[in-house]
Amino acid sequence: MLTHQFSSPQPPSRVVILGVGGFVGGAVAERLIAQDVPIKGFGRQTLDLLADDAAENLATQLDPNDALLVVSAQAPCKNTTMLVDNVRMMDSVCRALEITSVSHVVYISSDAVYADDPNPLHENSKIQPESLHGMMHAARELMLQTIVGETPYAVLRPSLLYGAADPHNGYGPNQFRRRAESGEDIALFGEGEERRDHVLIDDVAEIACNVLFHRSLGALNVATGDVMSFRDIAEIISEFFEPKPTIKGMPRQGPMPHDGYRPFDPAACRAAFPNFHYTLLPDGLAKVHAETQGALDA
Numbered sequence: 184m185l186t187h188q189f190s191s192p193q194p195p196s197r198v199v200i201l202g203v204g205g206f207v208g209g210a211v212a213e214r215l216i217a218q219d220v221p222i223k224g225f226g227r228q229t230l231d232l233l234a235d236d237a238a239e240n241l242a243t244q245l246d247p248n249d250a251l252l253v254v255s256a257q258a259p260c261k262n263t264t265m266l267v268d269n270v271r272m273m274d275s276v277c278r279a280l281e282i283t284s285v286s287h288v289v290y291i292s293s294d295a296v297y298a299d300d301p302n303p304l305h306e307n308s309k310i311q312p313e314s315l316h317g318m319m320h321a322a323r324e325l326m327l328q329t330i331v332g333e334t335p336y337a338v339l340r341p342s343l344l345y346g347a348a349d350p351h352n353g354y355g356p357n358q359f360r361r362r363a364e365s366g367e368d369i370a371l372f373g374e375g376e377e378r379r380d381h382v383l384i385d386d387v388a389e390i391a392c393n394v395l396f397h398r399s400l401g402a403l404n405v406a407t408g409d410v411m412s413f414r415d416i417a418e419i420i421s422e423f424f425e426p427k428p429t430i431k432g433m434p435r436q437g438p439m440p441h442d443g444y445r446p447f448d449p450a451a452c453r454a455a456f457p458n459f460h461y462t463l464l465p466d467g468l469a470k471v472h473a474e475t476q477g478a479l480d481a
Contacts, residue, residue, distance in 0.1 A: 185400065186401055194219070200225065204226030237279075251287070291391070293316065296312050306451050345381050354413075359417050367428065370433055386459075387405055
């Protein structure tokens with residue numbers, strides 16, 4: 184659950200973004216700039232958090248009035264080497280915060296920190312990761328929590344993300360759209376019967392900015408509360424194209440992830456930001472299609 188230090192939104196004096204070149208960091212940066220909030224962004228090329236002097240270099244870039252948004256990660260975390268590197272990256276951030284304090288810390292984590300549950304997940308659900316990716320984020324959350332002291336600290340845990348600028352080609356809306364654009368078939372695992380919660384990147388950026396503007400602290404899941412099967416998503420996307428791509432199932436190579444169902448209870452988000460409303464998945468898919476087609480036509 185989130186609590187707000189500022190009941191009315193107040194723009195931060197500056198937001199330092201670690202991971203500004205990524206999908207999420209870039210979306211938040213774009214929204215902050217549109218609201219005239221000064222930012223200072225670092226990507227892998229401008230600040231290597233695995234370098235021996237990363238903590239000292241970051242500390243020199245921070246000011247006590249800054250809000251620090253930590254998005255930088257090697258993700259998804261697929262092996263133990265990546266796990267160790269991600270922990271090392273966060274260690275650099277933590278050591279920098281020991282040298283120079285800031286006014287607010289926000290970490291973009293993942294819903295993967297939660298164990299599977301047939302009931303809707305909420306912010307008090309058990310932190311019990313069942314993957315290296317979830318373990319990585321759970322460890323990094325705890326590392327920051329132990330170092331921030333009295334500094335307001337917020338953790339956002341998004342569900343599956345989609346958007347026009349997503350650099351990944353993960354199974355789901357982004358991959359389905361790209362295959363359809365290329366005239367390829369849309370291939371489903373099994374019959375695409377799993378039901379998952381997908382969040383438009385614009386909504387993630389808006390929530391992150393709301394957290395920064397309210398100097399919020401605590402944890403918040405970023406999930407719509409609605410689930411849709413991958414087949415239904417593929418069917419919606421296919422309607423955007425002519426000729427329509429063929430949608431075909433294929434044999435699974437392993438068990439169905441999350442037992443095919445991973446719902447969320449968005450009550451905490453409604454309570455924290457009553458004027459915010461998630462984009463419905465059909466509307467979000469249409470928006471992404473319009474954006475990508477506009478880019479292709481430009």
